[in-house]
Amino acid sequence: MSDLLTHCDHPSESDKALQSLNNLLKINQCNQNEFFELVHRTLLQFVLEQICITMEEKPDCFLAVKRLYFKTADNAEAAQKAAKQLCGIELDTQDSLWLDRCLHAHFRKKPRRKPIPASLKRQLLEKQHYRCACCGAPITVSDCYDHIIPWDFVGDELEDNGQMLCHACNLKKSAKVYFEFQHKMIGCCPI
Numbered sequence: 001m002s003d004l005l006t007h008c009d010h011p012s013e014s015d016k017a018l019q020s021l022n023n024l025l026k027i028n029q030c031n032q033n034e035f036f037e038l039v040h041r042t043l044l045q046f047v048l049e050q051i052c053i054t055m056e057e058k059p060d061c062f063l064a065v066k067r068l069y070f071k072t073a074d075n076a077e078a079a080q081k082a083a084k085q086l087c088g089i090e091l092d093t094q095d096s097l098w099l100d101r102c103l104h105a106h107f108r109k110k111p112r113r114k115p116i117p118a119s120l121k122r123q124l125l126e127k128q129h130y131r132c133a134c135c136g137a138p139i140t141v142s143d144c145y146d147h148i149i150p151w152d153f154v155g156d157e158l159e160d161n162g163q164m165l166c167h168a169c170n171l172k173k174s175a176k177v178y179f180e181f182q183h184k185m186i187g188c189c190p191i
């Protein structure tokens with residue numbers, strides 16, 4: 001983060017960078033607010049990914065975060081500390097609460113995936129008008145249930161974390177936290 005910011009220290013440099021970005025968004029008919037929302041969401045998922053990967057690679061780290069987590073009365077504060085210590089990023093209260101919810105899910109996560117009932121798939125399909133949540137292709141109940149925040153990080157513990165994707169998008173997304181960003185910004189139009 002600090003690297004990103006230092007590049008923009010000089011006002012004219014920062015104006016130039018912002019102008020280039022605005023221009024890019026404009027010529028691609030991207031809404032600026034949606035873009036910022038997407039960047040924000042992707043950045044938070046990168047933070048979650050980095051914390052989970054670090055905990056997996058270093059068992060000591062896993063125990064330290066877990067201890068920090070369950071010893072602290074206010075868990076949003078523990079999530080904030082984990083983000084600062086493992087990712088070097090400061091989160092505000094709202095983002096810490098989001099991370100807190102995900103880390104709680106991570107610690108409760110079961111080793112195996114839960115079977116997804118067809119009724120839940122149908123419910124999501126109706127909500128999505130039987131279209132893939134990424135590319136908009138027509139889909140049915142035989143297509144794929146996807147964990148919006150990848151299962152690797154939060155398991156089946158979050159209730160509102162499901163969407164339906166076509167087979168092709170599901171395969172491309174896998175556990176990639178940047179998929180939504182990449183897909184919405186760059187698209188994946190078949191030639």
Ligand SMILES: [Zn+2]
Pocket residue numbers: 132133134135136137165166167168169170
């Ligand atoms: Zn699709």
